[in-house]
Amino acid sequence: MTVQTTIGQKIGAAIAAPISWLAAIVDAPLKLWQRATGTNGMAAFFLAPNMLIFGIFVLAPFIINFLYSTTSGNAFFLPDRNFVGADQYRRLLECGSYLDPSSCREDLFWKAVHNTGLFVVLQVALLVVVSMITALILNREIVGRSFWRAVFFFPVLLSPVVVGLIWRWILQRQGLLNSMLYQFGYQPTEWLTDRFWAFAAGVTVSVWAHMGFFTLILLAGLQAIPRDLYEAAEMDGTRPGRVFWRITLPLLMPNLLVVIILALIRAVQIFDEVYVLTGGGPGTSTLFLTQYIYEVGFASLLRNPGLAAAASILMGAVLVVLTLVQLQVGRRNEKKGARE
């Protein structure tokens, strides 16, 4: 009986040959390394490249940023800067009342903190509700469901600058929206020069830009809920509202928590689309923390890299807390999943 070699096997052998050759080359030194350092040493060896990249691109910049926050002056290189200890942090935190930004030494920082706080609350709440409603609709047997899913996801693919520009053209004084209002006999509104409307526009545009991503996560969660639960509820004559609160929402909770935490982190970091849309105005109504750091560190005529670094460290601390919450939630979900 003769064994015929197929073309696929030949290609496989051709690919495997250099890999085997490479494996043979690295085999001996790796064995030597394992003998010298033990199994833990091998783990360190394989982790080293990743840790090196993490060290260069994450840890080192963080340390340098922290060192910058303890210095003052305009010089770029650390040795040329004046060491001022915690002065920049003291300056940022010097306040008559933290609830009144104008009583603070760095009133613009606290204005940005207040704006960011309000933005996070409003944007995340709106984002979660809108994403949930959209996911529930897209989970039903509607006409052109795939098309609608693509439509809602499309803004996620756009660059934030493009998002900001599109909405600025719509909302500016002689923009599309005011032209339409005028056509229908209404007075144009100052969408971007009124403090209330500009903030509302920032929240709305941000929700529009990001909801597709979160809708997708919730949609995946909805599709994982067993159909038989809904069929049983239907047979029992359960009202749709009760089905949502008693079946859909509890079973969607793991996805919902992930959505909330991710949305929170993104909202704290808000910058690009709102910056292009409003420039932080009117006044400082849409000045958020990231823009404050950018302005103070790079863009302003009153540039102060040390102060910007200190503000970014404080903002980083908030993000670390949110990330820890996310990790905690993730672990709890894993444990819960394992129990069930």
Place this chain on the structure above:
Amino acid sequence: MKHKAKILGALAATLLASSAAYAGEVRVMWYSDGVEGEVIKDLLDRFQKENPDIKITLDNVAYKVVQEQLPIQLEAGQGPDIARVTNIKELAGHWLDMRPMLKDAKYWDDNFGSTLDWMRPDGSDAIPGFMTQLTLTGGFANKTLFEQAGVAVPGEKATWDEWVDAAAQVSKSQSLPAAFAIDRSGHRISGPNVSYGANYIAADGSPAKIDDGVKAFGSKLVQWVADGKMLKETWVAAAGSTYRAAADDFINAQIPFYYSGSWQVANLSSKIGDGFDWVATGSPCGSAGCSGLKGGAALVGIKYTKNPNDVVKVMEYLGREDIVKEFSERTLFLPAHKGVVDKGGLKWVSNDKNVAPALDAFVKSAGQTLPAADALPSWKWANAYYAALVTRLSQVMAGEMQLDEAWAKMDQDIADKVAQAK
């Protein structure tokens, strides 16, 4: 073995070739308000043909890049070899002193001497470059709109109030969004501030406290925004010291009066065309005078260049009298070269009938600037003052704070900047 040697040889040759490409290379960072990008390209192309050993790369960038990214590059000891900049005094420590390398330093002292202090550290005799143009802040009126409204264009000695009232009548008659606009810039409102008696500089050269002159014009600006006379979005729809020009609103005939400066002449001419007639008005008057603010953009060598001698060659070419004259005539910029100014006879390259009278009007109003304004271009704290003015006045205009609080915050902002620099 032979194969390896060949590879190493090729690699070495490639490395040598790539490093050879850097020798004699001069990068120029350039921004444009009007047509000057095309003109400088043409001039540099001609230089390149005469000097094939020097490779010039012209990077045409947005003004924002020069304002925001160049200072950071310079602090890092990097950047282009030559740059066109407006933040001339504050960054003076980064400019190349060309004096020891210039063939004829006296030519530069004689012809550019009056503006060299604007671009070198206090007390220095360095020659870092030259002003590509002298600018003067001033107004522009849409003559056609004034005529259509039947409102007379205010005369030479008209005050700011008279100008705004006249423009408001035009605006009302023609159903325009506002009467006038001023660029969102501390530099732009400093001429008017001085016209109301402001003086930013204390006796010891440090920043003075916000005085009655600043308060007088600042209060008017805020009131004009509240009344809907000044276009709200230019100043209000941004935070911090971000620069915003209102030229497009004037070009689109949305405002009958626009306060900016002489550098807009080419821009207005090319974009308005024969859309409407416009005139340069000089600076309206305040209680102390009718002052604009001089300034301009400088072309400077960067001291971190690897090819200082080539940089000097390029600068000597661009600073030549015939080249400065041609550049000014084609860009419609006021020259900063004494020889060119003294000889006169500039033939502005434009078919637009509005251009020559506009430039003449700016030349005429240059004689009306007040000493307190003339001192600002070479004062190192000018930018600190400008930034504080814009940031805080915008907040008042947006309804975030009262004027009294804004004056106190301005003093604090400026003091912080001075403390930070120490």
